[in-house]
Amino acid sequence: MDINNNNLLSIQEVLADVMVIMNDEDNHLLTPGFYNAQVKYALDELGFDISFLPVTNDYLLPDDLMVDMPSGCFNLRNIHIYTGTPEEVGYVETVYWRKGVQTRGYNTGVTANVNQWNISDPFFQVSIDSTSLYYFSVQNGIIRLSDDCSSFDYIRLTYDGIPSKNLDSVKMIPPECRKAILDWVTVRCAGALKMRDNKYRIVQTDAEKQLDEYGLNGSWHEAKMRLVRLDTKKLKDAILYNAKLNY
Amino acid sequence: MSGATIRMVVYDLLGDLKQVYDDADLTPFKVYFWVMTFADRLRKQHIEKIDSGAYVERFDVTTYIDTTTGRNYFTLPAAIYDFDQDGGIAFITYPPKWDLSLPMFSSVTFTRTTPGKAARLYFREDERPTPANPYFYRLNDRIYLLGVEEINLTSVEAGLKTTLDPNDLTVDIDLAFDFPQDLIPILKRQILDIGRFVLQIPTDKINDGAAWESKNFPIQKIASVNDPTMNPQYQQDGYQQQ
Numbered sequence: 206m207d208i209n210n211n212n213l214l215s216i217q218e219v220l221a222d223v224m225v226i227m228n229d230e231d232n233h234l235l236t237p238g239f240y241n242a243q244v245k246y247a248l249d250e251l252g253f254d255i256s257f258l259p260v261t262n263d264y265l266l267p268d269d270l271m272v273d274m275p276s277g278c279f280n281l282r283n284i285h286i287y288t289g290t291p292e293e294v295g296y297v298e299t300v301y302w303r304k305g306v307q308t309r310g311y312n313t314g315v316t317a318n319v320n321q322w323n324i325s326d327p328f329f330q331v332s333i334d335s336t337s338l339y340y341f342s343v344q345n346g347i348i349r350l351s352d353d354c355s356s357f358d359y360i361r362l363t364y365d366g367i368p369s370k371n372l373d374s375v376k377m378i379p380p381e382c383r384k385a386i387l388d389w390v391t392v393r394c395a396g397a398l399k400m401r402d403n404k405y406r407i408v409q410t411d412a413e414k415q416l417d418e419y420g421l422n423g424s425w426h427e428a429k430m431r432l433v434r435l436d437t438k439k440l441k442d443a444i445l446y447n448a449k450l451n452y
Numbered sequence: 453m454s455g456a457t458i459r460m461v462v463y464d465l466l467g468d469l470k471q472v473y474d475d476a477d478l479t480p481f482k483v484y485f486w487v488m489t490f491a492d493r494l495r496k497q498h499i500e501k502i503d504s505g506a507y508v509e510r511f512d513v514t515t516y517i518d519t520t521t522g523r524n525y526f527t528l529p530a531a532i533y534d535f536d537q538d539g540g541i542a543f544i545t546y547p548p549k550w551d552l553s554l555p556m557f558s559s560v561t562f563t564r565t566t567p568g569k570a571a572r573l574y575f576r577e578d579e580r581p582t583p584a585n586p587y588f589y590r591l592n593d594r595i596y597l598l599g600v601e602e603i604n605l606t607s608v609e610a611g612l613k614t615t616l617d618p619n620d621l622t623v624d625i626d627l628a629f630d631f632p633q634d635l636i637p638i639l640k641r642q643i644l645d646i647g648r649f650v651l652q653i654p655t656d657k658i659n660d661g662a663a664w665e666s667k668n669f670p671i672q673k674i675a676s677v678n679d680p681t682m683n684p685q686y687q688q689d690g691y692q693q694q
Contacts, residue, residue: 233537236563236587238579245578 206436208257213376216244223390234398245369247389251382256365257432263291263361269310270350272360277370284341286357303340308349385428388416455633458625461487469647488618490642491631496533498632499613508542508611515605524597524605530614538564538590542611562588570598
């Protein structure tokens with residue numbers, strides 16, 4: 206299901222429960238920052254398990270055709286380059302990943318496992334006489350575009366965002382996964398306290414049981430299923446589309 | 453606060469110990485000292501056990517900057533109980549006047565830490581001491597504040613679990629006794645015990661040398677037992693010298 210930003214809950218909504226469970230409403234056991242960090246930690250873990258935060262950003266193409274990987278991006282979904290502006294997109298091309306390519310940027314040449322012209326190799330000869338090759342590779346965390354991309358103005362990146370880096374810290378908990386976050390944070394906080402007082406081991410064990418992070422019978426899996434489920438509209442449209450066999 | 457006054461408790465104990473006459477062995481001040489000392493101990497146990505704000509006192513405290521270290525601190529305005537993890541400090545917050553102008557501080561309380569543990573707080577942005585996420589730690593009678601170095605903090609509001617000070621002679625003993633009423637029977641019992649014990653101690657001993665080994669030395673004039681003048685029995689029996 207798509208995340209509705211208007212429904213997002215604050216970190217404090219979750220902590221209001223966790224701190225009661227931990228009997229630490231006055232923060233005499235753990236600091237407020239520790240609790241906050243655990244909520245973000247939980248949200249990020251859930252985000253890595255099931256991508257629920259697609260992010261789209263436009264960047265002006267630099268002269269050297271090297272674009273820094275955006276902060277908070279952990280999984281590229283799409284790269285498009287286009288002419289015009291983000292408000293008035295003109296001609297669009299999809300940029301594909303080319304394996305094993307290294308370049309120092311625009312007009313510095315390219316090396317690759319499979320080169321564009323390699324007619325002297327006795328074992329593996331290649332000759333691709335083509336223009337308008339729009340591809341990219343990633344080196345050292347930098348997206349490097351092929352020289353042919355230079356005729357475009359903008360690059361649009363669509364990627365999975367790390368939740369804690371992309372969501373407003375005031376409101377960042379999707380209600381669909383509130384229960385899972387609550388259990389996850391409880392497990393971690395109780396784990397942090399069990400060396401101080403063994404009774405927290407019981408709290409941790411109980412919360413772990415409800416969470417079942419690596420199994421299929423807990424709030425963690427339930428949250429993932431909720432997030433991965435298609436909206437009903439999308440599902441109906443997909444069924445309709447498939448039923449028509451694309452005619 | 454209502455209930456018994458300190459005077460009532462003190463004179464009740466003096467009456468029970470039969471010490472209400474002139475030149476009594478136990479003076480009211482001595483019993484007052486006992487009352488305050490034992491009450492302080494019982495009160496500490498009570499506060500530690502009962503989760504209540506009944507014995508939390510609020511103070512507006514002026515903060516200073518240590519000229520040597522540059523750290524913000526304030527001095528404890530009263531003696532507090534030394535509970536585990538500085539539990540004698542119920543809360544420290546920004547003063548209410550700040551809350552009106554800076555709402556972000558209104559719900560902020562200073563979190564307890566120690567100098568040793570404070571280093572870890574700087575490892576993570578969420579825990580880093582800031583004006584919105586401040587900390588305190590105690591060193592003797594000083595409370596140091598972390599995270600407020602960048603703001604001009606002049607005072608804080610502190611809730612403290614203060615002790616009864618037996619040495620404070622300015623206490624008005626006719627005011628209500630700041631002590632759990634339900635513990636007064638236990639307090640009385642403990643003071644009666646100590647009072648009875650004290651009263652059983654023998655009166656002042658005088659160093660008359662009685663414990664000295666030479667006590668057996670004759671202290672009277674040595675006289676012959678055969679001296680009739682020294683032995684009246686001879687005279688009564690009509691003994692005649694031959």
